[in-house]
Amino acid sequence: MPVQSSSRTVLADWLREHSSTLTTLDPKQPLDDLEVLREIVGNARVAAVGEGAHFVEEFSRARQRVLRFLAERCGFTVFAMEFGFSEAFLLDRWLLCEGDDGDLAKVSRAAAEWGAADLIHWLRPPQPPQRTPPRASPASTFPRPVGRYDLGTRHESGR
Known part of the structure; x- marks a missing residue:
């Protein structure tokens, strides 16, 4: 009788197949590791970039790299933020x-x-x-x- 995979195992396998590793969180470094986002963004004219929690430096640094990528490599020209x-x-x-x-x-x-x-x-x-x-x-x-x-x-x- 075949062993059924648990939903955790299925999710973990899916994440391994569909994830990419960032080489750095430093916003000033090259953006090549973010090129995988280009397929996700496609021809979109609006992209929402959120975070799991406020005041977490790593999220802020990753967001800045993503915004740089969207501006420099995908041609986005408007930035809106909550204030x-x-x-x-x-x-x-x-x-x-x-x-x-x-x-x-x-x-x-x-x-x-x-x-x-x-x-x-x-x-x-x-x-x-x-x-x-x-x-x-x-x-x-x-x-x-x-x-x-x-x-x-x-x-x-x-x-």
Whole structure:
């Protein structure tokens, strides 16, 4: 009589066959190990990237690598994230290069402390964008367009 596999064994086998190992969590390292995501993303114009828990540095670093991959290799140009209403306005202005690059903690303590500082700094271009998106309402604050010139400049500067 054949032995039936338990649901745990079936799941473990499926995960082994369909998983890929990340070579690093360092957001500044090459993204080649994330190429397996290209098939999943396909021609999508929207991708949601979540996390299992807030304030976990490893999740934040992995998310930053995935967002870099989506922007640099899949052509995504808009990034939206959850922030408080009033804080989003201040952060948006900072992302548009108003204020000093080192002022993130003054502008958004939450962004600086919950593991997103590297990601937020990566989103800020090294110089002010040549165009400013309209800011008629909070809905136009996030998501905000990220021009190709921004992404190329960030990539070249190692941000």
